[in-house]
Amino acid sequence: xxxxxxxxxxxxxxxxxxxxxxxxxxxxxxxxxxxxxxxxxxxxxxxxxxxxxxxxxxxxxxxxxxxxxxxxxxxxxxxxxxxxxxxxxxxxxxxxxxxxxxxxxxxxxxxxxxxxxxxxxxxxxxxxxxxxxxxxxxxxxxxxxxxxxxxxxxxxxxxxxxxxxxxxxxxxxxxxxxxxxxxxxxxxxxxxxxxxxxxxxxxxxxxxxxxxxxxxxxxxxxxxxxxxxxxxxxxxxxxxxxxxxxxxxxxxxxxxxxxxxxxxxxxxxxxxxxxxxxxxxxxxxxxxxxxxxxxxxxxxxxxxxxxxxxxxxxxxxxxxx
Amino acid sequence: xxxxxxxxxxxxxxxxxxxxxxxxxxxxxxxxxxxxxxxxxxxxxxxxxxxxxxxxxxxxxxxxxxxxxxxxxxxxxxxxxxxxxxxxxxxxxxxxxxxxxxxxxxxxxxxxxxxxxxxxxxxxxxxxxxxxxxxxxxxxxxxxxxxxxxxxxxxxxxxxxxxxxxxxxxxxxxxxxxxxxxxxxxxxxxxxxxxxxxxxxxxxxxxxxxxxxxxxxxxxxxxxxxxxxxxxxxxxxxxxxxxxxxxxxxxxxxxxxxxxxxxxxxxxxxxxxxxxxxxxxxxxxxxxxxxxxxxxxxxxxxxxxxxxxxxxxxxxxxxxx
DNA sequence: CTGAAAGCGCTTACAG
DNA sequence: CTGAAAGCGCTTACAG
Numbered sequence: 001x002x003x004x005x006x007x008x009x010x011x012x013x014x015x016x017x018x019x020x021x022x023x024x025x026x027x028x029x030x031x032x033x034x035x036x037x038x039x040x041x042x043x044x045x046x047x048x049x050x051x052x053x054x055x056x057x058x059x060x061x062x063x064x065x066x067x068x069x070x071x072x073x074x075x076x077x078x079x080x081x082x083x084x085x086x087x088x089x090x091x092x093x094x095x096x097x098x099x100x101x102x103x104x105x106x107x108x109x110x111x112x113x114x115x116x117x118x119x120x121x122x123x124x125x126x127x128x129x130x131x132x133x134x135x136x137x138x139x140x141x142x143x144x145x146x147x148x149x150x151x152x153x154x155x156x157x158x159x160x161x162x163x164x165x166x167x168x169x170x171x172x173x174x175x176x177x178x179x180x181x182x183x184x185x186x187x188x189x190x191x192x193x194x195x196x197x198x199x200x201x202x203x204x205x206x207x208x209x210x211x212x213x214x215x216x217x218x219x220x221x222x223x224x225x226x227x228x229x230x231x232x233x234x235x236x237x238x239x240x241x242x243x244x245x246x247x248x249x250x251x252x253x254x255x256x257x258x259x260x261x262x263x264x265x266x267x268x269x270x271x272x273x274x275x276x277x278x279x280x281x282x283x284x285x286x287x288x289x290x291x292x293x294x295x296x297x298x299x300x301x302x303x304x305x306x307x308x309x310x311x312x313x314x315x316x317x318x319x320x321x
Numbered sequence: 322x323x324x325x326x327x328x329x330x331x332x333x334x335x336x337x338x339x340x341x342x343x344x345x346x347x348x349x350x351x352x353x354x355x356x357x358x359x360x361x362x363x364x365x366x367x368x369x370x371x372x373x374x375x376x377x378x379x380x381x382x383x384x385x386x387x388x389x390x391x392x393x394x395x396x397x398x399x400x401x402x403x404x405x406x407x408x409x410x411x412x413x414x415x416x417x418x419x420x421x422x423x424x425x426x427x428x429x430x431x432x433x434x435x436x437x438x439x440x441x442x443x444x445x446x447x448x449x450x451x452x453x454x455x456x457x458x459x460x461x462x463x464x465x466x467x468x469x470x471x472x473x474x475x476x477x478x479x480x481x482x483x484x485x486x487x488x489x490x491x492x493x494x495x496x497x498x499x500x501x502x503x504x505x506x507x508x509x510x511x512x513x514x515x516x517x518x519x520x521x522x523x524x525x526x527x528x529x530x531x532x533x534x535x536x537x538x539x540x541x542x543x544x545x546x547x548x549x550x551x552x553x554x555x556x557x558x559x560x561x562x563x564x565x566x567x568x569x570x571x572x573x574x575x576x577x578x579x580x581x582x583x584x585x586x587x588x589x590x591x592x593x594x595x596x597x598x599x600x601x602x603x604x605x606x607x608x609x610x611x612x613x614x615x616x617x618x619x620x621x622x623x624x625x626x627x628x629x630x631x632x633x634x635x636x637x638x639x640x641x642x
Numbered sequence: 643c644t645g646a647a648a649g650c651g652c653t654t655a656c657a658g
Numbered sequence: 659c660t661g662a663a664a665g666c667g668c669t670t671a672c673a674g
Binding site: 334 | 666667668669670
């Protein structure tokens with residue numbers, strides 16, 4: 001910047017003014033500075049500017065499980081929409097559902113002085129963020145609640161959604177229903193299993209625990225798990241699948257078998273309506289989850305002392321069969 | 322940091338040493354500093370550290386069209402894999418295929434002092450990056466080549482892929498084939514259309530330009546465009562669809578019509594194999610595109626003077642029908 | 643093993 | 659409309 005000032009024959013302050021588009025600079029001066037900038041290939045040092053001004057860098061961090069999971073991708077899209085309206089950049093990192101990576105990525109974003117952070121937690125405890133929050137970092141949790149600290153949070157009504165989806169199968173006359181999902185250390189999986197069980201309890205039906213398959217994380221694993229259920233001597237008559245990949249896997253297994261097995265899934269997915277048979281799903285709105293979480297984040301950035309808010313969004317049963 | 326030093330009764334330099342895990346600090350001293358850090362909730366200022374040290378922040382930027390497009394999401398996943406191995410954070414931004422946003426996002430990432438940047442360009446010209454590249458920014462283009470500057474680049478063989486896909490339809494006896502794709506300002510669309518036309522020329526067949534539908538960008542738009550083609554007095558007997566969303570839209574239109582219309586798409590997508598009828602596709606490998614682009618980026622970071630490299634990855638025709 | 647001094651490249655009051 | 663001075667919070671040689 002000193003070089004630019006020297007070349008343009010002005011002071012540092014004037015260069016700074018021109019670069020930042022401040023008013024009250026004589027047009028001729030501004031032109032001279034602009035030319036010097038061009039000739040010297042000058043790039044303002046963001047780190048120095050941010051240090052000197054004390055201002056943030058107008059960015060927020062987003063921590064999701066994986067960029068290539070459509071649920072997270074749509075959530076990220078909602079975050080970007082709101083962040084863009086607030087003229088903030090979104091820096092996305094993935095945790096791969098690994099607590100170590102979550103911690104590294106979260107602290108890494110915090111160290112990078114993001115103004116705030118939105119995260120889908122996967123570690124058993126996020127109290128490692130407490131010092132940063134105390135030092136002014138705004139954090140909002142989405143899809144899953146925080147553990148070890150209180151913070152703003154946006155969730156879907158997983159339990160009610162799973163309850164409604166299961167109830168629909170029960171109303172269809174199915175009595176032996178399998179559950180295919182992640183293990184219950186994943187908050188949403190635990191909640192959806194609870195809704196599944198509650199729907200059975202409501203009609204006084206016992207659940208055969210052998211029909212509950214916890215663990216699969218991918219389409220392929222879910223397909224294998226569903227196959228295993230259907231191969232039992234007392235197979236389920238229907239499957240409730242706990243998220244998009246689980247539902248695709250379950251549908252594949254059912255489809256391959258060719259037998260009439262009922263299926264309801266949690267989360268809508270592309271082409272679910274045109275499969276043969278089509279798939280009924282409990283749809284949540286991932287874009288809206290992202291939007292609301294980001295709105296909470298900017299609210300908190302505006303007022304760090306406001307009480308924490310916990311929002312729960314409804315789900316909708318889409319009947320297609 | 323001064324507060325920490327005062328509380329621990331040491332100098333700034335010693336605090337710095339402890340924070341950065343430098344060796345040669347007496348255990349007792351280190352413990353005292355660590356405690357002061359804890360008590361004061363101290364967070365090192367990344368901007369200041371990076372300014373003082375002159376070192377980068379160990380991050381790379383990734384500019385894609387949209388986070389919620391599965392093609393870009395998988396590409397991003399490939400980028401993350403390699404970046405993680407190099408212990409770099411990936412900061413993802415989307416351009417929404419808007420040249421203005423691309424420019425803002427790219428310059429924004431550059432200003433944030435990322436070490437390098439991988440981008441899917443959508444603007445007619447990226448020479449706005451020239452000053453930054455001259456000032457040391459490493460940039461690699463992926464999926465589409467740069468315009469207005471020479472740079473490392475990784476592409477799929479779009480033309481050969483589209484040629485093979487079209488040839489398969491022609492070999493199936495189809496003589497009137499429609500093309501559904503983005504407008505040809507999008508590089509990949511133009512290349513794939515060229516392959517489509519070349520395959521026709523190879524067998525001495527003229528293409529009815531009324532069957533070429535350029536413009537749709539979403540599944541819904543592609544479905545409408547395909548419906549329009551099929552509603553013509555002289556409709557196509559088959560459709561070549563130019564990417565994943567186009568193929569899903571075309572499939573929906575064909576499926577709704579119920580008539581036997583051939584279909585080959587560019588890009589594989591989830592459930593393409595279990596639709597009724599299943600969809601043949603020309604598959605590229607978006608994860609590998611991301612991986613290779615990131616490898617080029619780190620190669621360039623290691624040696625800024627190496628000649629630019631342009632890599633083209635093959636595509637594979639997946640026959641399912 | 644530890645510290646005092648200088649400086650990274652900007653911006654902020656303040657003065658004119 | 660323009661500038662001189664101080665300082666943001668760290669790290670880098672250098673010295674001891």
